[in-house]
Amino acid sequence: MTKATRSPAQLRDMFGANLRHLSKRYPSISELSRQLGINRTQFNRYLSGESFPRPDVLDRICNFFAVDARILLDPVDTIAPQGQILNGPILSDFVGVGVNNLPHEVFPDGIYRFSRRSFVNNTQFLVGLVFVFRKDGHAYIRGYEAKDAMSQQGLTATAAAREFRGYITRQEEGIAMVVSRRNSMTCSFNYLARAASLENNFWVGYVTRTIRESTSGARALRLVYEHLGQDRASVFRAARSSGIVTEDELMPFHRRMLQIGDPFR
DSSP, X not given: OOGGGOOHHHHHHXXXXXXXXXXXXXXXXXXXXXXXXXXXXXXXXXXXXXOOOOHHHHHHHHHHHTOOGGGGTSOGGXXXXXXXXXXXXXXXXXXXXXXXXXXXXXXXXXXXXXXXXXSSOTTOEEEEEEEEEEXXXXXXXXXXXXXXXXXXXXXXXXXXXXXXXXXEEEOSSSEEEEEEEGGGSOEEEEEEEEEOOTTSOEEEEEEEEOOOOOSSSOSEEEEEEXXXXXXXXXXXXXXXXXXXXXXXXSOHHHHHHHTTTSOOO
């Protein structure tokens, strides 16, 4: 029987089988339904082949899983991904699992204040802000390098040159971020795990930068993230105190978690 003569029931079966295959990457169907914005009962009907999604819902599903409408016609493992390496057939069950499954309660959206020691001057510290957001079920990070930090390295301090972006993936005990400046000029790997705090809004870990070994300057440093959410007053206060600072100018809890007197291992 050719594709052109397949019945609606056969097409629903194909779609259901493909959706079940794609959903295996997620430990929770309830969480997956929430990320897709689809009622759990209705999503189960798609999975079982009992129902087709509306065109707008199908478009949402295809965008989320980085496939196209051929999931109605062909086995999904024969469909080439739409340019998404992490969700492609080689990495989807490895890196893609963490990228596709980062619940808000593990690492919420919003503005974060971060602090770490300077990579180029170990007597100075960097305090900055980043924005974490989600699009099509994936978590991203965006921010700008401090102007002073760029100037210290003899780099152009325009907004375009200072901007960095990255993606966030879930790990067994925390989250990891791969972050790069425009045109892949530099890259860093960040790992964070939630730290015990009164408001449960701190993460601590480390950041590494992709440079050659050198006798001057570190390649890995402790890192602290503080979730400020969307509170504009807190964000504006944090913005006014960001940039290159001294140890005494650090927020007390940030200074404590950075363990400044202890070497990083």
